[in-house]
Amino acid sequence: MITTYKQVAATLLVSATLAVSLGVSAPQQAFAATAGASVTATASQTGIIQSSVRLRTSPSTGSSVIKYLQTGDQVIILEKTNSYWYKVRTASGEVGYTSADDQYISVVTAPAAPSSAQTAVIESTVRLRETPSTSGTTLGYLYEGDQVVILEKTNSYWYKVQTSQGTVGYTSSSSQYISVGGAVPAPAPTPTPTPVPTPTPAPPASSAIIDKVIAAGMGYLGTPYEFGSSRSNTSTFDCSDFIRQIFIDAANLKLPADSRQQGTWVKENSTAVTDISALKRGDLMFFMDYKGSSASAYAGINKSTARITHVAMYMGDGQILHTYSVSSGGVRVDKLSASWMNRFLYGGSVIR
Template sequence: MKKQLLTLVLVPALIFGAVTIPLPKEASAASTGRIINSVSLRQSANENSTRIRYLKEGEKVTILSKVNSWWYKVKASDGREGYISTSAKYIQASGVTSPGDSNTNGGSGSGSSGSTSANVQKIIAAGKKYLGTPYEYGSSRDNTRTFDCSDFVRQAFLDGIGKKLPSDSRGQGSYVKSLGHAKTNWRDLKPGDLMFFMSYKGTSQSNYSGINKSTQTITHVAIYLGNGQILSTYSKDSGGVRIDSIENRHWEYRFLFGGSAL
């Protein structure tokens, strides 16, 4: 009887001793980044958001997530969390996974593949098909019956290559800057680049002299066609979507910066 009891005790012990219990997998290492040039750490993913502090060249950060194509959420070396530009001009990143939906603001849809020059032609062609479409401030992003300036630019990119830009001109400007493509001389721009302008202060160049343009707010966006011409919409009286020359006109005096959104 004692022998039988001993057997009953030992057998389960031997069985369970042979079972390998899987351990939880170790969490994957966090993405890391190294600051290449000093960049603002901001409270939210917006260029106008409050700056927490500057991240210095050489500083290492932990990349918590890639919010979209132009913002990372990071943890700085002092433990503070915030948002910084994804531009390779500011940060060298490793092991970063993009958000699942690549067609959110600033992302590019499946139609954005192909050479840059081919995409530029598609964007410009898509924009030109709306020539004469009436202007409406704050136009609906759900239809193409009317446009304001940023809605028109957004629709040209969406129709042309399936790329969904931010819905307002300031967001579009921030996106271009985040890519490191911004230029302050319009003559350095290429066809298809976006151009950003400050408020209208008259037709005379003297009305814009002495203005610190780096502090000015974007009030208009246009698509550069080359040869000193822009494609945009800016008022009901102007006739809606149209092509204008910029040299020696208020457009040239109001120009803040421009660059590629591709």
């Protein structure tokens, strides 16, 4: 009997330790959460990210990282997989698993739809926009089979709708994208829960954007190197493709496709610096060909006219984030060694 009590206590201690390990603070731990059966979440649940956390391919800290979810991001909760994980869908349509710990995510329930509104079913993937215009900000995507409530027919081209997660916006009224059903029955009166305030973040400062860009880059650690990699997928990267992709992911900013064009872009849109000590966290760094590990190998070279052959991101504290060869293991973080400093041409900010 004494042995049984000890075993139970040890099991509880291990479970508590594993629950804490699911956050971003301990990425080295690998744990496949198996406790509890999968529980499907209600269609009216959405999650608000409270602190930066990984989105993974499966409910385990040993699985691959799809991307980082940032504070204030909204996700649709598809199911509560177990006590430790939610299966979620992001606003851009990515499906994965993230921690169910309320340190990282808070769950809110969408408000009831107006009783006189009409329901509609999405027939084909379509954008939900902030205003009834193709230039309006995209709030997210509606997917085939999703149900929405039509709040009004704004004009011949647009419906104002409310999603099952409570988001209100505008979408195309074309029958290619949406089919309209009957009126929504008036719901029975229910107690009104205390609403959970949805964070409304202020426009991020440049430092916050850079943090998101670096977080996006760290999510690709280990992605294989391929010279001339395709710009249409993220299965492999060369140096300029990697830099271009992380600014698309985190800042919705599309840089030119190769390192020399990126160097020109920085010169034309920012202030180029040639002194490494003047670089700031998040600045791009441009390098020439490798000619040797000693400074003497670069003596007499006019670096103002030297050809750019590599680009990396400066992370501060003498570290760079980049990818440069198959043998090096793909995307990685390196110390800014003497060899890299000898090859350095100039750098500068993308986000100002």
